[in-house]
Amino acid sequence: MIKELAITLFYIILTITSYIISDKLYIKFKWPILNPLLLSSCLIIIILMIFNIPYSTYNKGGVVITSILGPLVVILAIPMYRNRYNLLKNFIPIVGGIIAGILASFVSVIGLCKLFKVDNSIILSLISKSITTPMAIEATNMLGGNSSITIIAVAITGTIGAIIAPMVIKYGKIKSDIAKGIGIGTASHAAGTSKAVEMGEEIGAASGLSIAVTGIITILFIILINKLM
């Protein structure tokens, strides 16, 4: 019992330590590739590999950290409430942008998969990669894909989104903070939103909002597609 507790605590501390180190490095060098989420994950993966520790052992501490994710999404209501007037005022551009993003996601996944000659079963599992995990699993089940592939795709997409967000916004010359947040949240759900929150209060609020809206609209689209086919 005490041993179990010690193991759990050890891996939590390992995760916190690697996050602090990564964050310090990121602040020092400011390279997007040194994104703290990616860097600390890589650091932990390397440690697990060197000492031959299975993921299931690490995850004894990991699940404790992951269990905060649910309440964290609830908390996203706070920046949304603080920016309520601006978000409500831009209701049409926000929904319009999200619908454009969802269509871009469908088209780009199918197009790229066809280009690289990827199996149809994988295509169906990648379609919903931009939305939050529970909803993505639901979407993949409706399409008849493999939901374990979806879970990985969602995790990878979130990490990629957090890394590329500053570059897409800079080189894409995105002007308004709301547009920045909506883009990040629509492309890369909650993990991307963690980056958006860092970039600014209004960006975080818009990104949090788009997690919910993108999830719902994507599911509705898939229901519609299923009905038509």
Added chain:
Amino acid sequence: MKRLFKIIIEIIIIYIIYLCGNLLNTVIKPIINMPGSLIGMIILLSLLFTGLLKLEMVEATGNFLLKYMGFFFIPLTVGIIETYVVIKNDFIIVLLILFISCIIVMFVTCKTTDYLMSIMKGKVTND
């Protein structure tokens, strides 16, 4: 001491809202499988809008957790080393597809929102 007490109350409030979200999720699951966390987000938002809950009652904990939000995703990202075997043979290609698609989606969404916002703003000033 008073501050610690306040934080504990805040955590309890947030957690209760989250649990309510999960409970509601099981009810509406047959219609749409909306995660409990997202339902909780809508509940918290409604409570704030109706004034039943003041922002000060959740703000301190909220600000702290949001500041370090990225941290809580680390175990999931580390988990990729275990789950990637499902697509072992196509892993690199899938990674490439997800990367390109993510850039496209983010760019298209940002640009469309930006564009629609500027049109609407133009309309307002023309009126």
